[in-house]
Amino acid sequence: MQNQNLSFINKIIDSDIFFSFKKSPTAIISSLILVIIFFCSFFVEIIAPYNPFDPSSLSLMDAFTPPSWSEGGTRNFLLGTDGQGRDMLSTILYGSRISLIVGFSAILFSLILGVALGLTAGYFGGRYEMFVMRITDVQLTIPSILMALLVDGIARGIISRELHDQMAIYVLIFAIGISEWPQFARVSRAATLVEKNKDYVSASTIIGVSNLMIMLRHILPNILRPILVIGTIGLALAIIAESTLSFLGVGVPPTTPSLGTLIRIGNDFLFSGEWWITFFPAIFLVLLAFSINLLGDWMRDTLNPKLK
């Protein structure tokens, strides 16, 4: 068993993808940053110096402490504190976890929805395809933020106020997911149209394999590459969308702040000189989205032989 694992690792190291990875400094740096961010966000309880949501550890005396290297900063709070005396570094790490969870779930949701619709549309064709693709066309004319705002607005109308804070994160995932699926549908439909005319699909049809199995076992694995690429770039978009919505105040509530919420809170203090409260979450968000995008770009270049 171990031997098998080893040979699998060797195979990865030997593969062309890994080779081009080694040769691309952008890919290495961006994935390094991402690994650090992911690690810190998911083991935040261990890594973060404070728990900003534990009221007993907070002291208003510490409020508005500037970053440690500037005048008045202390070594206890590396990136300073906010208006409630919460350590900025810890809040950012907790916030990025929420941002990542929302981003990943939203993109997974839209990926499954979009691929399911695009794959079936491409495979079956006809009126059904026409119908699905026209819906994506219509939805693509609506800006995704507007779409997300609309969904959020409707959700607020339906769900009671007390429940809303609990449900906020799910509403957010749904809102972002529903606004991102058309591009997955388009890409997977286009790729399916190419694949379904290949002989291996005909061979399976002749053997008698059912349509569902042909789609799942034969076509889906062969169209995954372009979907993964737009999925990665979509992830950055989803995280930014989450932050935008939270910044506008329709995202996650301030009690469990995400990066966007933190930027919004900090925004109020920007003109009174406490720049770090909004600056660090913003920089963190930029770094996160930028790294994902760079990695996505690299993936698109290596996974798509046509671009070489």
Place this chain on the structure above:
Amino acid sequence: MSFLKINNLSVNYIMRKETVFAAQNVQFDVSKGEILGLVGESGSGKSTVGNAIINLIDEPGKISEGSIFIDNIDIYRDPKTIKTLRGKKIGIIFQDPQTSLNPLLTVGEQLIETIQTHLNLNNGDARRKAINLLEEVGITDAENRFDNYPHQFSGGMRQRVVISLALCCEPELLIADEPTTALDVSIQSQILELIKNLTKKRNLAVILITHDMGVIAETTDRVAVMKKGILVEIGPTKEVLGNPKAEYTKSLVSSVPPTNKKINRFNVINKIDNQVNLKILNRWKKKELIDQNLIEVKNLKKSFHDGIFSESSSKDVIAVDNVSFNIKEGESFGLVGESGSGKSTIAKMIVNLFKPTSGEIYFDKVCINKIRDKNVMLKFRRQIQMIFQDPYSSLNSRMKVYDIIAEPIRLHNTLIKDHELKDYINNLLESVELTKKSAERYPHEFSGGQRQRISIARALATQPRLLVCDEPTSALDVSIQAQILNLLKDLQEQLNLTILFISHDLPVVRQMCDRIAVLRYGKLCEISDTENLFLNPSNSYTKELLDLMPKIESIYETR
């Protein structure tokens, strides 16, 4: 006095894991008024040599050694020389006339542009010259066709335009890289005739790169045989093909299906050629052959609707028009025609990928194109299997060979146990002469011929009675083709298979089939026993096809 002289040429491709020696110490010369054939299988480096002459070797390839002289000028000493020579002294004809012309410019514009880059002519003179060239390559009504776009020409005409482009600047050396591979037989012979005439008339030195021994036999004066980058043998065509000295040339020549007789098996040299050992026979419920029709096709018709918005059927493309034929059980039946003759469409209707517009297909006396019930259909699917042309797209590259072959077995025999399945797959692989280890690998680890074997194993997995082979060897090299054809013959004999064999390659069909149907524009021209068809064809189109096919035997006749 040789015009082109290649000395000791070596081309290397330095890759990440290995260095590929695409050409090693290749040495030959070409004189004016002579056609030199450069023949070899895929990967033999024949195109590399052609590209080296015109300095078109892509990165990471590099000429590591040797020199090329044109008219006693070393063209590699000074990179500037090659630029002035390319196009001026050297003309090039590429394989695919679809992509070697710019679709957005008229033929005339492309000709004038090329003429004016190399010759100092004003527009009027250039136009006159271009029209003359078009006439020279056999385009009728050149004056009017001058302003047409490439898509308004047929494939053969387009290749003529490409040739006229190559001739624009009065070259003295012409390099034709597989100039007729993408064309039908009848057009192929016209183009080859044109190249032969031009060689004489203009006193050109011509290098004809091809994999087709028939083309070599009919066109070239001398031939150079290449294998894995090494020049194996060079000499007058008649000697090399008629009395080959090198072992490789011998095997190459013996793999070519003869056009004038039917042979039982191909001689495959360098390979232990034994009859396949069929352990699958234990599982196979081999049917005794009964003298009856397995397939009856009656008045089959298929039209494709052209365009989404027009509802009228006037613009429909009729691919198959009123075709009827029968295939006896145990027979191999050939379906022959040029591209667009509807032969693949018929195959796809028989395996039920397309529904016919009208007409019936009977399999074992049941009309299979009107079955609605999925389970009934599945029973027939099991009995009709297909082998495809392109071995690269007919296997799912994300599945292991084991899973590829297991899929049809599991589907049609849901109760099969794992160890039984494994045994059966091993036997199947063995019967197509692949090792057991192949099961654990992915398709991309195999060569084209091996992939085609996997494809055959998959088709055999359901124990079909009818095997539809749609150009099963046209993507393969001749020596591999010989092996695959031998394999198909053996399998048919031992398993009592009925085969529907579709091909554009008449010599191959002659070796494989008992009876042949000739198709043209979706209509049936003639059905006849193979020998009868080749010896006294009754239909004029069949006669034309037979006359035009390149014959390797032609070298034995005095020219």
